[in-house]
Amino acid sequence: MGLQESLASKKFVVTSEIGPPKGIHIQEMLADADLLRGRVDAINVTDLQSSVMRLGSLAVCHLLQEKGLEPIFQMTCRDRNRLALQADLLSASVLGIKNVLALTGDYASLGDHPQAKPVFDLDSVSLLSVIKTLETGTDMVGNPLSGAPKFFAGAVVNPGGNPVEAQIFKMEKKIKAGASFFQTQAVYDVGAFEKFMKRVAPFRVPVLAGIILLKSAGMARFMNKNVAGVFVPEPLIQKMSKAEDRVKTSIEIAADLIKELKGLCQGVHIMPIGWESKVPAVLEAAKL
Amino acid sequence: MLLSQQKPLEEILRFLDGEKNIFILGCNGCAEASGTGGKPQVLEMKEALEKAGKKVTGFSVVDLLCQKALVQSRFRGKAKEVKAADSILAMTCGVGVQAVAAVSNKVTHPACNTLPLGGMRGEWQGSERCQECGDCVLDLTGGICPLTACSKSLLNGACGGTTKEGKCEVDQEMECGWRLIYERLEKLGQLEKLRQIYEPKDHSKMMPPKGLRLSERWALEQGK
């Protein structure tokens, strides 16, 4: 079952992600992807995450597809202008890649090539519109295409955005522009997320809550200070700092979060950030 | 107004490598205001070059180095010193250096870097900036320009990276432009405007129209 069908079937959907390596040794990454086989509905492939130059998302999506896994092609507007974005969408389509996650992208100066020229010719909303336009059989300026591609487009939303109202306006715009599902920034504060979900319920579009495995109390504090929209409540930080077995506690926390989120949204998106091998244990503990 | 900053002396000396006689030009316009091309800086430069073993054949501070006619008439007054020089060192912005290079028949070296201002500012300088995009969207953004106030020049709302303090994820010294737009629209009772989807910018509109390239002064300088 593809991601679109899984979401349509109303089941609780799980997605996770892999990050392409910096270089051409792909064995480890493919092994990580294999761990997710049969356990998740789809796998995001990040697009030069954190603005760090590395192996491209499109090629890796193709590799996953060949191995019978369901990829979600992440596409940012940082590195490609409107010609290149449309061309890559057509490329994805001929490779059989259907799921696309449209993102604006981090700024280039935050990565390992701060000297790069940031593009941002389109933004996440206009990229979604372009996807929709290509599906009608023309490019974004109205020239006919030989054959219309078909995509399943998604987007992201930050439930802890500042101010959150602005994020909700933008979410609505993304839906209007063609987003059929959402993945969120990491959620740790279930109460706040519940409030957010109440506000976006009228949109009737599936939301997959973001889960980032806490590796330590230090990481939690770091995120609270530096990552926009992420808030790890103090009791969770305490739990991590007192943990005898950090991995075990981390898995427990993630699994508990997933159980609590189950009644609130249509799925979760697990971002392991290096702890790919722990994802199956999280899912087992969450009884998924 | 253009903002300039003097290049490190080592870099300037590298430009002058193999040249002995230098004529220095300063500018009483933006470069003076930037503290990079006024008389004091020109005199300092003269001293520094002489210390480095160069001969300064002469120097001059012109009101506006970007005004080619002015530069030309100054050259006439200083014909001997200019002629004796292997090259000219222009302590001014990029426009000034180009203007000097265009009217002198000497190698012209830049002494400054021209710094980005993130868009043009008004004659009376405040924090508002305009990138001359050719298709103004201020009506929809409460009068705050998303092209200059947002690091990514986003048109459809904040990127999700706005920090907890409301700053920009790219530069925490800077307010998030889209947060400011949100707050302004809220105050104006115009949050509805956030629902409108902006079409991607037409970058061809950012090319200067032909008619504007042919300004009066430009025509005068071309002798037409």
Ligand code: SF4
């Ligand atoms: S929208 Fe365009 S024209 Fe209007 S202020 Fe911004 S850059 Fe200038």
Ligand code: SF4
């Ligand atoms: S944080 Fe705000 S100003 Fe900075 S890039 Fe994002 S939307 Fe633009």
